[in-house]
Structures are given as C-alpha cells and as structure tokens.
Amino acid sequence: MISNKDxxxxxxxxxxxxxxxxxxxxxxxxxxxxxLTLFNDGKDLMDYLTDPEITLPHILFLDLNMPYMSGFECLxxxxxxNRFRDVSIAIYSTSSSEKDIEETFIEGANIYIKKPNDxxxxxxxxxxxxxxxxxxxxxxxxxETFFFSI
Amino acid sequence: MKLYIKYDGIVxxxxxxxxxxxxxDIKYQLLDLxxxxxxxxxxxxxxxxxxxxxxxxSIFIVDNEKSQLIQRIKDTIVQMIYENEKLPSxxxxxxxxxxLNFSYGYITNIFTEHTYSSIENFIIIQKIERAxxxxxxxxxxxxxxxxxxxxxxVAYLSSQFKKVTGLTPSAFKRIVDKRRSISS
Numbered sequence: 001m002i003s004n005k006d007x008x009x010x011x012x013x014x015x016x017x018x019x020x021x022x023x024x025x026x027x028x029x030x031x032x033x034x035x036l037t038l039f040n041d042g043k044d045l046m047d048y049l050t051d052p053e054i055t056l057p058h059i060l061f062l063d064l065n066m067p068y069m070s071g072f073e074c075l076x077x078x079x080x081x082n083r084f085r086d087v088s089i090a091i092y093s094t095s096s097s098e099k100d101i102e103e104t105f106i107e108g109a110n111i112y113i114k115k116p117n118d119x120x121x122x123x124x125x126x127x128x129x130x131x132x133x134x135x136x137x138x139x140x141x142x143x144e145t146f147f148f149s150i
Numbered sequence: 151m152k153l154y155i156k157y158d159g160i161v162x163x164x165x166x167x168x169x170x171x172x173x174x175d176i177k178y179q180l181l182d183l184x185x186x187x188x189x190x191x192x193x194x195x196x197x198x199x200x201x202x203x204x205x206x207x208s209i210f211i212v213d214n215e216k217s218q219l220i221q222r223i224k225d226t227i228v229q230m231i232y233e234n235e236k237l238p239s240x241x242x243x244x245x246x247x248x249x250l251n252f253s254y255g256y257i258t259n260i261f262t263e264h265t266y267s268s269i270e271n272f273i274i275i276q277k278i279e280r281a282x283x284x285x286x287x288x289x290x291x292x293x294x295x296x297x298x299x300x301x302x303x304v305a306y307l308s309s310q311f312k313k314v315t316g317l318t319p320s321a322f323k324r325i326v327d328k329r330r331s332i333s334s
Contacts, residue, residue, distance in 0.1 A: 031266065032266055098321075102321065102324070102325055102328075105317075105325045105329075106325055106328045106329050106332065107332075108329070112316070131266055131267065132275070132314075134266055134267075135266075135267055135271075135272070135275055138265070139224060139272075139275075139276075140159070140208060141275075141279055142279070142282075145279075145282045145286065145322075145326060147315050147316070147317055147322065147325065148314075148315055148316055149315065149316025149317055150316050
C-alpha cells in the first residue's frame, strides 16, 4: 500500500564530486524518506541498472555532461528498455536553451533541471522535483506525459 | 503498425474488480468512490489471493482508516474534475465537504498530514492532467480546454500549465507529437 512513509529510491549519476555532495546533502534535509545511491559515471550506472536483481528506483538524476557516456546516451539506452518505463528520469544541465530542453523531453526525460548556482536554490529545486514526482507516483498519473521543467 | 488508445482508468479499474471478485466467487456490490461491499465471509486465503491478483493491476486494498479517507478525498477530487462536461460551479471546499461529510478544515489537515502535498496542489495537478488529456487525446483548442476546466481565460490556463509543468501547452503538445513520431 502506497503511503507517505514509503521509501523513495533515488539514483544520481554525476562525475563531479562536489555536485554529488551537494545533491546528497540536499536530499538528507528533506522530509521524505529516501534511499540514495550515487554513481560517478554513466557506465557504472548502466552496469547497475542492467542487473536484474536490483529494486528499480523511483527516480534517476542524470548529469548531461559526463565523460565516456553522457547523460543523453544513458537516457536513450534506459528509455529503449521497457523495464524502466515507470522510472522517472531527471536530467540536469547548465544549459537553459529551449531546444536542448525540448530535445531531452523528446528523448524520454520527465524532468529537466537547470543547475542552480547556489545550494539553497538547489535544495528548493530538488524538493519540488521529488514532491511532484511523488505526486505522480502515488496518484498513478500518466508517466508518459509527465514533464517538469525547472 | 501503431495503435493509439484512449482509456478511462476508472471504468477499467471497475471491470478488473468485477472480474477478479467473480473469479473468486465473492459476492459483492460496487459502491461509489473505491468502496466495495462484500457480503458474507471471505476466508483469509481467498482474501490473500484477491489482494495478490489485484496488486498485479496496481490496485490495493486499503486497510487503514486514515489512508482510506485520503483515498476517498483523492477519488472525490478526480471524480469532480473528470465527471462532468464542466467542473462544478460551487466552491471546491463546499463540494468536498458535502461529498465527504467532514468539515473542510478537517479534510485539508488530514490530507496535508498524510501526503507530502496540499489539497490545492493535488487539485491543480489533476486539472492539468486532464488538460493534457484533452489536448492530446481530444485535440481540443486551449479555449475549449479552459472552458471545460473552468479557467477564467486561456491565459490563466496557460500560466497554471506552465507553473505545473514548466512548459507552455503548445510546447507540451509539440514534444508529445515529436516523441510519437520518433517511436514509429
């Protein structure tokens, strides 16, 4: 039974150590119970995801700019696999070009985050993203038309 | 070839419930708003099987009183937004209070306490969900959508749409259309 006491499984892939720290600090300050797993790069993330034993995450945050395998490539691979249909994917990037944003949505991202400069803003953004993602998850809303750009 | 479907989740859910209950030979009556009256006693193993078969469809039997009320609140809101051609003209607080037989203060407190959100927020998200359906499935114009959902103007609908999704309704439609053409 879904309740607000349910644990939200969150994955983050980002090659920048500072960013990973910011994200995990922001998450620990939230009200929602969450379990966070961090990855340094796209390849580690994809290796993890392809393991059939794992519990699927509710939401996955992908940095667009990663070496070896970019967030965009990960996005395409994940969306090509039906197994991850209910996983929300949040892409974040420093780019604020409308074209880039629409491109990531077209390729199957649900959420696009323009990386804010300061930590307070980042916390606020993450809170909004997780909140709305939880609304979609707990109310059985249609993930295929779930978009959130912030 | 590709098929496009339109569906009514509420009807689908009702049919699933009927099929599963009948399959297990349980005497029932489907009441309004997510309530089922079961006549007679259902042995625990049959109940467990029912739960398991319903879980496959993401249908859960709610066994906690507060959760039940939350679900009823959500169902009432969804029904309010989807049932008529046009949203009711009485205020939402009055509507919910009348339908659920609790004061609006009590309803909002329980809702906020047990979800990560407020009722207002939930209602707005549901209205925008319906707006998305109307835009994509029924190809309605923004004027028609704002009329159906009781927005005072297209501008107001667009601004609320943008607030909830970060996209304008036209950008939304463009993205969905492009996504569909890619996957074909």
